[in-house]
Structures are given as C-alpha cells and as structure tokens.
Amino acid sequence: MAEARAAVLLVALLSVASCLPLGPAICLAQDRTGIPTPTPAPTSIPAPISAPDVGHSNAVSDADGEALRALASRHFEAIGRGVARLGVSDAPWGKAVLEALHDGRLAVGSDSDRIVIRENGVARDAVTGATLTGDALRRIRVNNRIRGAIRIALAERALRANDVSAREAAAMALYHHPGADALPVLDRAMSREKAASVKRALTLARAAIVLKTGAAPGQERAAVETLGKSGRLDARGLLAGVASSSSDPEIAGSARKAVASIDRRQRLWGIVQNVFYGASLGSVLMLAAMGLAVTFGVMGVINMAHGELMMIGAYATYATQYGLHRWLPGLETWSLAVAVPVAFGVCWLLGIAIEKGLIRFLYGRPLETLLATWGLSLCLQQLVRSLFGPTNVAVTTPSFLSGSVAIGGTEITIGRIAILVFSGCVMAGLLFILRRTRFGLQMRAVTQNRRMAALMGIRTARVDALTFGLGSGIAGLAGVAVSQIDNVSPNLGQGYIIDSFLVVVFGGVGNLWGTLAAAMTLGIGDKVLEPLIGAVSGKILLxxxxxxxxxxxxxxMFPLRGRGVDS
Amino acid sequence: MKTSMDFRSVRLAAGLVLLLSAVLSLGSLLPQQGVFSVSPFVVTIVGKYLSYAFLALAIDLVWGFAGILTLGHAAFFALGGYAMGMYLTREIGARGVYGNAHLPDFMVFLSWSDLPWYWMGSEHFAVSVLLVLLVPGALAALFGWLAFRSRVSGVYLSIITQALTFALMLAFFQNGLGFGGNNGLTDFKDVLGFDLHQARTRAALLALTGVFLAGSLMLARWVVSGRFGRLLVAVRDAESRTRFMGYRPDHAKLLVWILSAMIAAVGGAFYVLQVGIINPGEFTPGNSIEAVIWVAVGGRGTLSGAVLGAVLVNFGKTLFTAWMPEFWLYGLGFLFIATTLFLPCGLVGLVGSMGGRAGRNARTDPTPELVEPGRDEE
Known part of the structure; x- marks a missing residue:
C-alpha cells in the first residue's frame, strides 16, 4: 500500500517536474530519495517495527537465529549451512538477507554477531530494519558455491510463496537453469504442492535436471517423456543432446521421437503464427484499401494521393500526441483514442478540399485524374517534409498496446491484435454507413447509375464531395494504425499505395467484402510464402x-454487376 | 475528334533533334574554352534528355494513339538499358577491380564460379543489340497478349503495368538475380573498342542518339499516319464499336504496344551508353509516372510533343535541383496538376490552337477514353 501511494506521488511529482525547466534534475533527486528502498516490507514484520530498540532476538526463532549465527561465521561451509537454513525458514526478512549476501551487501558487526544489510551507504539491521550507525562492519564474503546455494535457497522460498504464479515462476526458473542441488528442493515442493500448473512446472524442472545433470539415474526415460509431451521449444536442445549422447538406445530413441514431435508441433504453430501475421498484414492492407475502394467506387479512378492521406493521418497522430504531451499531459495515455477523430477530421476536410479544388474539374477523365492526384501526392509529401522535416518522427505506443501474449506455442503482439480489431471496427462502421444511412443509400445510387440518381433528386456533386471526404477520412484512420507499426516519415504513403491499389483491383470495385477477401489473401499469402521462398521472391510471386x-x-474477384456498370 | 493525320510537326521535331545533336556533338569536338565549344557535361546531359525522349515517344504511341495509360513503361526502358549494360560490363574484361577476365566484379564478389546462362553471348555487340530489342519486346508481347486478349483496360491496365515494373524492381534489387543487385551495372570502360570517356566517342554517341531518335519519330509517324493509325485512334475512342465493325482491337493494341516497348528499350540502351550506369532504381513506379507527365506536358497524341516534353521537363528538373532542390517536388507536382487541369492538349496543342497548324492533330476535345464503372457516357 505504502509503495503504491509512493508511486502515485512520484508520478504526480514527475509530471509536475517535467513542466519545469529544471525537470530532469528534480526527477533525479526524487529518484534518489523518493523510492522506498527494497528493505523487507515493514508492514509484514509483526512486532519490532514499532519498537526497533527492543532488539531482534524476540522476532527470531531458534532455527533462524542459528542461521544468522552461521552467516556471521568466517567459514564458507558454515555460511553455506546458514543459507540452506534460510531457504527452509519462513522468516520474512530471509529473502532480503539472501539477496544482500549474493550481492556482497551483507555485513556483520565486528564486535557483535549482528547481521547488517548495506544499502546506498546506509546500514540497516537485517532483521528489524533499524538504521545503525557507528558500528565497525565486516563484509561477509561469498564464493561461487555459496552463490549457487543462495539461488537454490531463494527458489525454495519462492516455491513456498502464497501466490500461485510466483510459485510457478520459481519452478520455471529452475527449469531454465537446471542444477543437481535443486533436486531435493523440488521434491520437497512437489510433496506439498496443490496447484496443477505449479505441479506441471515442477515436473518439467525435475525432468530437465534429471536429463541435464544425470543426478537421478534410472529416471531418464520418464524425464524424456515429460519433456517430449510438453512440446516446448526450449526442451528441444536438451532432448536432442540426450538423443545423440545417451548410452541406452531405448532412451535415445524416445528422445529422438520427442524431438520430432516438438518439431512437428513447432511447425504447426509456425503456420498458425504466419497466418496470424498474414491476417495482421491483411488488416493493415484492408485499412489502407478501404478508403481507396470507396473513392474508386464512386469516382472510378484511383486516387494516387491516398497514401499521402494515410501519411497525413499518421502525422496527425504525432501532432495529437505532441499537443497532449505539451498541454494536457493527463490525457496522454488516451492520445491514440483522441488521434482517431482528429486524423479522420483532418483527412476528411482535406479530402473535401481536394475534391472541390481538383477532382471536380476532371470528372469523365479518369486517367487524367490519376495523373493530377499523383502530382498532388508529390506536393503533399514535400509539404509535410517542409513542415516536420525529412526524418522519422517518434509516435509512441501506449503501454496497454505494447507487449505480447502467448497463445499456444506462439507469441502475438497486442498492437497487432489491436490493429486487427480496429480494422474490423472501421469496416463495420463503413458497412453501416453504406447500408443503413441515407447518405450511404445516395452514395450507392450514384455509384451504380449516376444519371438516374441525379434525376431522382440526389445532389450528385455533394455526394461526390462527401464520398471523397469519407474515403480520405478512412485513409486518415489507416494512418493512425500504421503509425503504430511503421516509421512515420513523409515517404510513408508510398510504401502502401501499390499494395492497396492491387487490393482494390484484385477484390473488385465497389465491394467491401471483395476488398476484405483480397486484403486477407494478399496478406496471408505474403506471410505464408515468406518462409518458403523468401520475402522478396514471395512478394514478386504474389x-x-x-x-x-x-x-x-x-x-x-467480386465484380459489380448491373446495367449501369458495364463498359 | 479531329483526325486529320497531319504530322508536319513531327518532321519539324525530327529535324530539330538532328540539328541539336549535330551542333552539340560538333561543338564538343572544338577546342575547349572556345566561344562555340560545348562542355562534356552538356553533351552527357543532352544525351540523357534525348534518351528519355525515346521513352516519352514510346508512351505517347500507346497512350496518345491507343488510349493505354501505361504506368510501367520505364520497365522496358530499364530492360533495354540492362541488355546494353551487360555488353558494356563484359567489355570491361580484366580491367575490373578484381581483374577477372571472365566474370564481372559483382559476381566475383558473390564468389560465383561462372557466368549464368542468360549472360551467354552478351560479349558480342550484335547479340546485345538484339537483346535490347527482343527482351523488352518479348515481355511486352507476353504481357500485352494476356492483357488485351482478356480486355483489361483503363485504370485496371494502368495498375497492373505498375505492378509489373514494381515486381521487376524488386527482382533486380536481388543480388541473386545476377545483375549487380543494388548497384546495378556501372564503371564501363569502352564500347566496340572506343573509350567511353573520350570526347570523340561521346560526341559520336550523342549524334547517334539524335539520328535514332529522329528515325524513331519518323517510324512512329509512319505507323500512326496510315490505315493502322486510324484503326488505333478508333480503338482509343470507341473500342467496342471498332470491335463490332469487325476489327480486332486487341491485335492493334498488341502491335503498337510491342513497338512502343522496343522504342523505349532503345532509349534505355542509349541512356546507359551515355550516363554510364543502370540500376534497379530505374524500375521505380514513380519514374514511369513521371515519364507520362513529360508526354502530357508536351502534348498527348502529337509525337513531337512527347519529345519536347521530355527535354523541357528534364531540363527544368536539372535547373530546379541545382538551384532549389527542395522545391523540385512542388514544381513537378504542380506541373502534373496544372497540365491536366489547364493544358489538356499540352504545349504542342497550345501552339496549335494559337497558330492553328502544328498541333492540329492534338487532342483538342478530351473525350473520355474509358467508360469507367458507374458512369454512363454517351
């Protein structure tokens, strides 16, 4: 609780400090004094905290006292004994003592057997936490053996933690660094463990130790089976070692089989992962192509400046983040949520301006429109380059979108999932506008038969402008998404324009489902071909x-059909 | 649509090209520091402009007369360049950095042991000239046959031409393809035994470029001014009607498409001879689109306008990038916009409408050549 409060205070101070010219210096000072040192959590110590001068003897059981006395010894053997005892002890200060010993921060008073932890020049009693002064201290020295013992003792303590995930993590740590002396610890933990997940981890760790160190002859076969069944990639090396070096042909054979099964499983997950990456790429393509599909559908021309509208959406994200950071730091976490309407609005306005100022004069000349919008894209690029500079700008990713989750045998980044979801939302929104609103109805009418729509009283010029604005706004949304996965530079748009053309043309004009199918086909095809024939060759083949x-x-794939459509 | 196939301006343009290249190449042979002497820099840069003019002429042939807006024609230009570059690379012989008489430097660097099969024969000039024409021609034939047979047209065709050049760019960037990867082919020494760095060779190359460009202009004029040209224009303006009358628009388009690819390739070959480098950057889709604007500026469907546009726009680019490089993109961008908005017939068309002669065959009423989905056209 106290730590949490201190952290809140710290954040508040930091945000105040960052507004002041002296920001960094103040932050540093806060860093030194404000963060509670990792001494044993004072709240969990029962009595002595209120009366530190009472001494430590009250709080220390006989066994613990013996352990402390052993630590004070000058003999490594005795120190090792003390460490082992602390491993099985439940004393709340045990962890801090072990860590301090490991780091060489543990000392003993030269005229007493008082064990002292030194931290940033302050000496504290290891048991009570009381600050000590004036004592002459002797550092307790450790060797590698004792460091190993400390690791085991810490693991043993962690294996008794109340928190299940902490126990599991401790077991997995032993799995990753198998050592023969951890075996009795594991067995003790196994006998009292209730949670299935921890039991699994313990079994894994035990199997790894058995295979790695040969500490328990006769149990290799079961260990090979355990590791093989787990299908873990990190067990593969160990099993392959057993397969090549084991003297028992039966064990070697089952190890080989286990390796093969891990490989198979890994390949399968590899495919799943590639398909996911492909879907993720497809969703980006989808975002890029959706706006293009809208404008193409109604204008019959591909807007070459579409990529630049995406780029402007990404820069709008950057500007939003910069503005919030500067003036409204409280909202900074939600900068992306703010950037979505900002980017849409900026690109929507820009799109309407482009339609009114340029496209309008070129209706009926689709190929000339293509050239004019290309010229526009050059101007927009240069404009952004003049305003923001030619180099990349840094768009930050909010903390809740960074990191990854493990699903089965693959790691999937949260950012990519978010883009997938975002892309789905944009598509759903667009479908809603097209199918369920009056404007969508008018848009479809104009797309399918402009003249008849005009005769029915639809103001086609207005629909044109709004449609172009809608398509441009969606490009801005795509820019927000792309700013999270790609470099934001004036050239951003060019990297997407050819791909998104292909998506639209491949999918068929005026059909969002076709665009979706094309985007996913191209995205997944790209990522599935990549490991087979290389990224560039795969792209060329596609x-x-x-x-x-x-x-x-x-x-x-899904052409529009109808009388007004055929050429 | 005025269809009086009067191409006097083409003859004029061909004459001017010959005059320009002759004067400059002769001038470059005069002793330097003289009043009429021409610096080697000017010879090279004009040679580059004239090579680009081939590309513009090629685009005008298909865009101006067959209505095919190609956004990937620089691919044929670059392929022609690579074919000539292969010959020039073999000419280097043992004078390369690694001194290997059989392998180009980049292959030695990749520790290849022998030449790939497609480099066979590239040491002969005649074979290389054939390759310059045949490789782009064959690619154009294949691509055009597929595309025109299935009636891919309009924006769709534009996009797949762009995809074509993009795919080629990615492929040529690969080291494993055997064309020098990123760096392309460069550091040439001589052609047919003549030192490429000598003023005499360069003057001769510029003069040759001029002769071939003038010849290409006349060839293109001959192609579009006869019955075939009339058929092309009919295809451009009303493809369905032409088909219903019993013509084969796909055949007409395919023929002019292949011819156009070969003209572009010749330009590429002269480009490499004079500029001295060819790399995958030439395949960039942006290059092809830029070439289209040369044609638009000069005047689409005039042939002479394409040459004029290529030379003028590139001259402008040279000036701009030297004086205020950051404004070149603005200039080019506004050129695109202004040309399409205010100058649909290009400079030649402008002169024609003022003088009433030279640009008579320019498109004075831009009718839509494509009835795109969703738009009813009469």
Whole structure:
C-alpha cells in the first residue's frame, strides 16, 4: 500500500517536474530519495517495527537465529549451512538477507554477531530494519558455491510463496537453469504442492535436471517423456543432446521421437503464427484499401494521393500526441483514442478540399485524374517534409498496446491484435454507413447509375464531395494504425499505395467484402510464402499471380454487376 | 475528334533533334574554352534528355494513339538499358577491380564460379543489340497478349503495368538475380573498342542518339499516319464499336504496344551508353509516372510533343535541383496538376490552337477514353 501511494506521488511529482525547466534534475533527486528502498516490507514484520530498540532476538526463532549465527561465521561451509537454513525458514526478512549476501551487501558487526544489510551507504539491521550507525562492519564474503546455494535457497522460498504464479515462476526458473542441488528442493515442493500448473512446472524442472545433470539415474526415460509431451521449444536442445549422447538406445530413441514431435508441433504453430501475421498484414492492407475502394467506387479512378492521406493521418497522430504531451499531459495515455477523430477530421476536410479544388474539374477523365492526384501526392509529401522535416518522427505506443501474449506455442503482439480489431471496427462502421444511412443509400445510387440518381433528386456533386471526404477520412484512420507499426516519415504513403491499389483491383470495385477477401489473401499469402521462398521472391510471386488473375478476371474477384456498370 | 493525320510537326521535331545533336556533338569536338565549344557535361546531359525522349515517344504511341495509360513503361526502358549494360560490363574484361577476365566484379564478389546462362553471348555487340530489342519486346508481347486478349483496360491496365515494373524492381534489387543487385551495372570502360570517356566517342554517341531518335519519330509517324493509325485512334475512342465493325482491337493494341516497348528499350540502351550506369532504381513506379507527365506536358497524341516534353521537363528538373532542390517536388507536382487541369492538349496543342497548324492533330476535345464503372457516357 505504502509503495503504491509512493508511486502515485512520484508520478504526480514527475509530471509536475517535467513542466519545469529544471525537470530532469528534480526527477533525479526524487529518484534518489523518493523510492522506498527494497528493505523487507515493514508492514509484514509483526512486532519490532514499532519498537526497533527492543532488539531482534524476540522476532527470531531458534532455527533462524542459528542461521544468522552461521552467516556471521568466517567459514564458507558454515555460511553455506546458514543459507540452506534460510531457504527452509519462513522468516520474512530471509529473502532480503539472501539477496544482500549474493550481492556482497551483507555485513556483520565486528564486535557483535549482528547481521547488517548495506544499502546506498546506509546500514540497516537485517532483521528489524533499524538504521545503525557507528558500528565497525565486516563484509561477509561469498564464493561461487555459496552463490549457487543462495539461488537454490531463494527458489525454495519462492516455491513456498502464497501466490500461485510466483510459485510457478520459481519452478520455471529452475527449469531454465537446471542444477543437481535443486533436486531435493523440488521434491520437497512437489510433496506439498496443490496447484496443477505449479505441479506441471515442477515436473518439467525435475525432468530437465534429471536429463541435464544425470543426478537421478534410472529416471531418464520418464524425464524424456515429460519433456517430449510438453512440446516446448526450449526442451528441444536438451532432448536432442540426450538423443545423440545417451548410452541406452531405448532412451535415445524416445528422445529422438520427442524431438520430432516438438518439431512437428513447432511447425504447426509456425503456420498458425504466419497466418496470424498474414491476417495482421491483411488488416493493415484492408485499412489502407478501404478508403481507396470507396473513392474508386464512386469516382472510378484511383486516387494516387491516398497514401499521402494515410501519411497525413499518421502525422496527425504525432501532432495529437505532441499537443497532449505539451498541454494536457493527463490525457496522454488516451492520445491514440483522441488521434482517431482528429486524423479522420483532418483527412476528411482535406479530402473535401481536394475534391472541390481538383477532382471536380476532371470528372469523365479518369486517367487524367490519376495523373493530377499523383502530382498532388508529390506536393503533399514535400509539404509535410517542409513542415516536420525529412526524418522519422517518434509516435509512441501506449503501454496497454505494447507487449505480447502467448497463445499456444506462439507469441502475438497486442498492437497487432489491436490493429486487427480496429480494422474490423472501421469496416463495420463503413458497412453501416453504406447500408443503413441515407447518405450511404445516395452514395450507392450514384455509384451504380449516376444519371438516374441525379434525376431522382440526389445532389450528385455533394455526394461526390462527401464520398471523397469519407474515403480520405478512412485513409486518415489507416494512418493512425500504421503509425503504430511503421516509421512515420513523409515517404510513408508510398510504401502502401501499390499494395492497396492491387487490393482494390484484385477484390473488385465497389465491394467491401471483395476488398476484405483480397486484403486477407494478399496478406496471408505474403506471410505464408515468406518462409518458403523468401520475402522478396514471395512478394514478386504474389504480384505476378495477381497480374495473371486480373487477366482472367478483369474486374476482380467480386465484380459489380448491373446495367449501369458495364463498359 | 479531329483526325486529320497531319504530322508536319513531327518532321519539324525530327529535324530539330538532328540539328541539336549535330551542333552539340560538333561543338564538343572544338577546342575547349572556345566561344562555340560545348562542355562534356552538356553533351552527357543532352544525351540523357534525348534518351528519355525515346521513352516519352514510346508512351505517347500507346497512350496518345491507343488510349493505354501505361504506368510501367520505364520497365522496358530499364530492360533495354540492362541488355546494353551487360555488353558494356563484359567489355570491361580484366580491367575490373578484381581483374577477372571472365566474370564481372559483382559476381566475383558473390564468389560465383561462372557466368549464368542468360549472360551467354552478351560479349558480342550484335547479340546485345538484339537483346535490347527482343527482351523488352518479348515481355511486352507476353504481357500485352494476356492483357488485351482478356480486355483489361483503363485504370485496371494502368495498375497492373505498375505492378509489373514494381515486381521487376524488386527482382533486380536481388543480388541473386545476377545483375549487380543494388548497384546495378556501372564503371564501363569502352564500347566496340572506343573509350567511353573520350570526347570523340561521346560526341559520336550523342549524334547517334539524335539520328535514332529522329528515325524513331519518323517510324512512329509512319505507323500512326496510315490505315493502322486510324484503326488505333478508333480503338482509343470507341473500342467496342471498332470491335463490332469487325476489327480486332486487341491485335492493334498488341502491335503498337510491342513497338512502343522496343522504342523505349532503345532509349534505355542509349541512356546507359551515355550516363554510364543502370540500376534497379530505374524500375521505380514513380519514374514511369513521371515519364507520362513529360508526354502530357508536351502534348498527348502529337509525337513531337512527347519529345519536347521530355527535354523541357528534364531540363527544368536539372535547373530546379541545382538551384532549389527542395522545391523540385512542388514544381513537378504542380506541373502534373496544372497540365491536366489547364493544358489538356499540352504545349504542342497550345501552339496549335494559337497558330492553328502544328498541333492540329492534338487532342483538342478530351473525350473520355474509358467508360469507367458507374458512369454512363454517351
């Protein structure tokens, strides 16, 4: 509780300090004094905290006292004994003592047997936490053997923690660094463990130790089986070692089988992971292509400045973050949520301006529009370069979007999942607008038969402008997403434009589901081909396949059908 | 649409090209520091402009007369360049950095033991000239046959031409393809035994470029001014109607497409001879789109306008990038916008409408060449 409160205080101080010119210096000072030193948590010590001068003898059981006395010894053997005793002890200060001993911060008073932890120049009694002055101190020295024993003792303490996940982590630590002397510790923990997950981890650790150190002859076969069944990639090396070096042919054989099964499993998860990466890439393509599909559908021309609108969306994200950081630091965590409407709005306005100022004069000349929008894209690029500089700007990722989750045998980054979800939301929103709103109805009417729509009283010029604005706004949304996974520079748009063209053309005009199918096909195809024939060759192959596909189906996978549509 | 196939401006342009290249190459042979002497820099840069003019001419042939907006024509230009570059690379012989008489430097660097099969014969100039024409021609034939047969047109065709050049760019960036990867082919020494760094060789190359460009102009004029040209324009303006009348628009398009690819490739070959380097950057989709704007600026469907546009825009680029590099993109961007908005017939068309002669065959009423989905057109 106290730590939590201190942390809150610290954050508040930091945010105040960062507004002052002396920010860094103040932060540093806070760092030194404000953070509670990791002495044994005072709240959990029962009596002595209120009366430190009473001495430590009250709080220390006989066994613990003996352990402390052993630590005060000058003999490594005795110190080792003390460490082992602390491992099985429940004394709340035991962990801090062991850690201090490991780091060489543990000392003993030269005229007493008082054990002292030194921390940043302050000496504290190891048991009571009381600050001591004036005592002459002798550092307790350790050797490698004792360091190993400390590790085991700490693991043993952790294996008795109340928290299940802490116990599991301790067991897995032993699994990752198997040592023969951990075996009795594991066995003791196993006998009292109730939680299934911890039991699994303990079994794994035991199997690793058995195979690595040969500490328990005769148990190798069971160990191989355990590790093989776990399917863990980090067990593969160990098993492969056993397969090649074991003298028992039966064990070697089952180890080989276990290795093969791990490989199989890994391949399977590899495919799952590639498909996920592909879907993630596909969702980015989808975001990039959706706006293009909207403008293409109604104008019949591909807007070459679409990539630059995405780039401007990404810069809008950057500007939003910068602005919030500068003036509203309280909202900084939610900067992305703020950036979404900002980017949409900026690009929406820009899109309407482009339609009113440029596209409007070129209706009926789609190829000329293509050239004009290309020229516009060059201007926009140079404009952003003049305003923000030619180098990348740093867009931060909020903490809740960084990190990854393990699903089965793969790691999946949260940011990518978020983009997948975001892309789905944008598509759902767009579908809603198209299908369920009056504006969507008008838009579809104009797309399918402009003249008849005009005769029915639809103001086609207004619909054109709003549609172009909508498509541009969606490009801005794509820019927000892309700012999280890609470098934000004036050239950002160019990297996406060809891919998103292909998605739109491949999927068929005016059909969002077609765009989705095309984006996912290209994304997943790209990532599945990548490990097989290399990233660049895979990309080339995909391009060639799409070119060939368009020869076969010149209007894409899901062409619009209808009288007003055919050319 | 005025269809009076009067291409007097083409003959004029061909004459001017010949005059320009002849004067400059002769001038470069005069002793330096003279009043009329021309610096080697000017010879190289004009040679580059004229090589680009081939590309513009090629694009005008397909865009201006067959209505195919290609956004990937620089691919053929670059392929022609690579074919010539292969010959020049073999000419280096043992004078490379590694002194290997059989392998180009980059292959020695990749520790390849022998030449890949597709480099066979590249040491002969005649074979290389054939490759310059045949490789881009074959690619164009394959691509065009597939595309025109299945009636891919309009924006769709534009996009897949762009995908084509993008795919080629990615492929040529690969070291494993055997064309020098990132660096491309460069550091050439001589051609047919003539030192490429000598003023005489360079003057001759510029003069040759001029002769070939003038020849290409006349060839293109001959192609579009006869019955075939009329068929092309019919395909451009009303493809379905032409088909219903019994013509084969796909055949007409394919023929002009292949011819256009070969003209672009010749330009690429002259480019490499004079600029001295060819690398995958030439395949960048942006390059092809830029080449389209040369044609638009000069005047689409005039042939002479393409050459004029290529030379003028590139001259402007040279000036701009030397004086205020950060404004070049603005300039180019506004050029695109202004040309499409205010100058649909290009400079030649502008002169034509003022003088009433030279640009008579320019497109004075830009009719939509594509009835795109969702838009009813008469």
């Amino acid at each position: 391009l060639v396949l799409v070119i060939l596909y368009i020869q076969k189906h010149p209007r894409g």
